[in-house]
Amino acid sequence: MSSAARSRAGVPVAVTGIGVVSPIGNDLDSFDEALFAGRSAVRAHALDLPGIDVPALPVAAADFDAAGVVAPSRVPLDRGTAMALAAADAAAADAGLVTGSFDAERLGIFWGSGMAGAASFEMTCRSVYAERRRMRPTSVVTAMPNAPVAEIALRFGARGAAIAYACACASSAVAIGEAMRAIRAGWIDVAIAGGSESMLTPGVLASWQAMRVLAPIAGFASDAGAVAACCRPFAADRNGFALGEAAAAFVLESPAHAAARGAPVEAMLAGYATNCDGMHITQPDAAGQARAMQAALADAGLAASDIGYLNAHGTATTAGDAVEAESIARVFGSHGVPVSSTKAIHGHLLGAGGAVELLAALRALAAGSVPVNANTREANSAFGLDLVCGETRTVAGLRHAMSSSFAFGGTNAVLVASRA
Amino acid sequence: MNPSTFDAIAAVLTEQFHLEAGSIRPDVALDQLGLDSLALMEFVFAVEDRLGIRIPEDRLDPRQAGVTLEQLALLLDEASGAKASGDVVSS
Numbered sequence: 001m002s003s004a005a006r007s008r009a010g011v012p013v014a015v016t017g018i019g020v021v022s023p024i025g026n027d028l029d030s031f032d033e034a035l036f037a038g039r040s041a042v043r044a045h046a047l048d049l050p051g052i053d054v055p056a057l058p059v060a061a062a063d064f065d066a067a068g069v070v071a072p073s074r075v076p077l078d079r080g081t082a083m084a085l086a087a088a089d090a091a092a093a094d095a096g097l098v099t100g101s102f103d104a105e106r107l108g109i110f111w112g113s114g115m116a117g118a119a120s121f122e123m124t125c126r127s128v129y130a131e132r133r134r135m136r137p138t139s140v141v142t143a144m145p146n147a148p149v150a151e152i153a154l155r156f157g158a159r160g161a162a163i164a165y166a167c168a169c170a171s172s173a174v175a176i177g178e179a180m181r182a183i184r185a186g187w188i189d190v191a192i193a194g195g196s197e198s199m200l201t202p203g204v205l206a207s208w209q210a211m212r213v214l215a216p217i218a219g220f221a222s223d224a225g226a227v228a229a230c231c232r233p234f235a236a237d238r239n240g241f242a243l244g245e246a247a248a249a250f251v252l253e254s255p256a257h258a259a260a261r262g263a264p265v266e267a268m269l270a271g272y273a274t275n276c277d278g279m280h281i282t283q284p285d286a287a288g289q290a291r292a293m294q295a296a297l298a299d300a301g302l303a304a305s306d307i308g309y310l311n312a313h314g315t316a317t318t319a320g321d322a323v324e325a326e327s328i329a330r331v332f333g334s335h336g337v338p339v340s341s342t343k344a345i346h347g348h349l350l351g352a353g354g355a356v357e358l359l360a361a362l363r364a365l366a367a368g369s370v371p372v373n374a375n376t377r378e379a380n381s382a383f384g385l386d387l388v389c390g391e392t393r394t395v396a397g398l399r400h401a402m403s404s405s406f407a408f409g410g411t412n413a414v415l416v417a418s419r420a
Numbered sequence: 421m422n423p424s425t426f427d428a429i430a431a432v433l434t435e436q437f438h439l440e441a442g443s444i445r446p447d448v449a450l451d452q453l454g455l456d457s458l459a460l461m462e463f464v465f466a467v468e469d470r471l472g473i474r475i476p477e478d479r480l481d482p483r484q485a486g487v488t489l490e491q492l493a494l495l496l497d498e499a500s501g502a503k504a505s506g507d508v509v510s511s
Contacts, residue, residue: 070438074459133469137461 009301017095017251038374058242060347112171114351117143173354177272196247233341244347271300271416314341
């Protein structure tokens with residue numbers, strides 16, 4: 001990296017708190033255990049709806065009791081919003097972010113979700129059309145896409161910007177990146193940023209099945225081991241993904257603010273970029289992805305060779321993985337960086353994916369190990385990828401990691417993180 | 421007041437609105453529960469759904485000051501009796 005390029009880089013932002021609710025664990029110890037063992041949470045989910053020929057779909061659900069979450073608004077919570085609150089609570093506790101330790105007007109909430117509230121709205125509509133029951137008075141505020149942002153802001157009394165981002169599978173990566181920009185620009189000192197998604201309801205599952213992107217498991221739905229291994233990112237015989245649900249939250253703050261309140265820094269957010277392919281509503285574009293990865297590297301002041309781990313978008317679809325392999329090769333060269341997609345074990349988390357996969361990258365940095373790309377014996381040889389197959393790989397000197405999110409609609413978002 | 425009606429009210433308040441059981445007494449007014457007007461409407465809907473009955477809108481505005489949980493229970497009992505005699509459409 002040239003000195004001119006380094007001068008264009010932004011200052012890093014500190015990560016001082018982490019919270020997660022996910023199919024592979026609701027705390028960092030259990031998350032790490034499944035992540036580095038490559039243990040999949042994908043299970044068969046029975047679905048009986050008109051026009052759906054398959055009796056079961058692959059799903060990765062979180063072991064989470066939404067009824068136990070107290071809403072600061074006192075209105076009913078969408079399950080995804082309850083997950084968001086639980087993750088934000090855990091991140092704030094981890095960061096020691098308590099009232100009095102920050103200026104409320106300089107606390108922002110930046111949250112991503114692809115279709116926040118969709119599950120609640122589906123169930124509400126079902127009660128009207130199928131059960132002939134009335135709409136509830138809280139239907140709007142439960143289902144509105146900014147409900148997670150609003151509830152988190154209420155919980156912490158945030159008076160700075162509170163913004164919901166909806167750009168499909170890039171939503172939470174964008175939310176985290178935009179929070180980073182707000183801190184860098186001096187608009188706020190500290191942010192709770194992340195994303196959530198929970199819509200494993202019949203209508204949403206059927207909608208995804210109708211796109212033919214879910215891994216087909218009908219032929220072996222009773223074989224739990226085979227179902228758990230159904231998503232094979234970057235394999236020659238890849239066949240789609242499982243839908244998952246999750247939330248992940250980070251407390252981000254300026255290094256000066258973290259130092260002033262004595263908060264331990266867990267990692268640094270070093271770079272971010274987002275752009276759009278402007279090409280197609282669903283088909284990815286290698287050029288757009290490569291531009292986003294290169295821009296994130298420039299923002300971090302790093303060269304491609306500095307990156308020791310890439311948590312790829314890796315949806316395991318035929319078209320998606322092929323295009324992504326091409327963009328990775330453009331940026332890193334053939335076999336230029338250790339790669340894995342953790343969607344194999346936690347499913348496609350949609351709007352929460354960017355946040356959970358950034359967390360996977362941070363845990364890789366903390367452990368000095370790259371999580372295994374589970375379920376895939378070897379990468380499609382045509383891809384030229386250094387795919388981490390078989391087992392987790394220890395990487396000496398692992399210092400910087402990248403997480404990519406490439407969304408329907410063409411939005412690309414890339415985050416770069418560094419060891420503290 | 422039918423005790424089972426009040427039990428249903430208390431169950432909704434503790435299970436769905438996370439209120440302390442000790443704070444739920446017949447003489448407590450709805451506007452003293454710490455719920456805003458929207459949440460109060462949701463609360464009454466939830467109780468009605470739990471009991472499978474509906475209070476006519478002209479008999480109760482949950483946002484009106486001073487309405488107690490006992491008065492709510494009596495209105496529900498009244499609606500239940502009316503439903504049994506076929507006067508009110510259930511929810």
